[in-house]
Amino acid sequence: MGVYPFEQMPREPAQFELPDEWTCSIELRNCVDGGCAGTAEMRQGREVRCLLVVAMLPSREEALERMRFRADHFIRDWSKRLGISNATRT
Numbered sequence: 765m766g767v768y769p770f771e772q773m774p775r776e777p778a779q780f781e782l783p784d785e786w787t788c789s790i791e792l793r794n795c796v797d798g799g800c801a802g803t804a805e806m807r808q809g810r811e812v813r814c815l816l817v818v819a820m821l822p823s824r825e826e827a828l829e830r831m832r833f834r835a836d837h838f839i840r841d842w843s844k845r846l847g848i849s850n851a852t853r854t
Contacts, residue, residue, distance in 0.1 A: 778804065780832040783843075785809050788835055792827060795820060800827040806835060814838050 778788035785808055792802035799820040806814040816834050821827045 778831070778835070779828065780835070782835065783839060786839060788831075790828070790831060792824060794824070798822070800824045802827060802831075804831045804835060806838060808842075813842060 778790055780788075782788060787807045788804050789807075790802060790804045792800055794800055799822055801820040802818055804816040804818070805812060806816065816831060816838065818827050818830050818834070821830060
């Protein structure tokens with residue numbers, strides 16, 4: 765069984781805009797080869813709505829951009845399912 769070495773970073777708040785009542789905390793891991801992977805926990809109020817997983821990308825910036833893109837996509841889709849037409853960012 766192979767082991768994939770990485771350095772786990774502390775969980776941090778998202779550095780991108782989200783609609784009202786939404787929060788996102790991110791946990792990234794830097795791999796020894798310089799790549800970056802991690803998870804983002806999406807909350808609406810106190811309720812966890814989604815845990816996004818981002819596979820290894822070449823840099824921290826690319827991992828954060830992928831998380832921002834996926835978070836935005838999830839919130840828009842979630843809002844459509846609930847019939848909320850204006851999931852505006854703050």
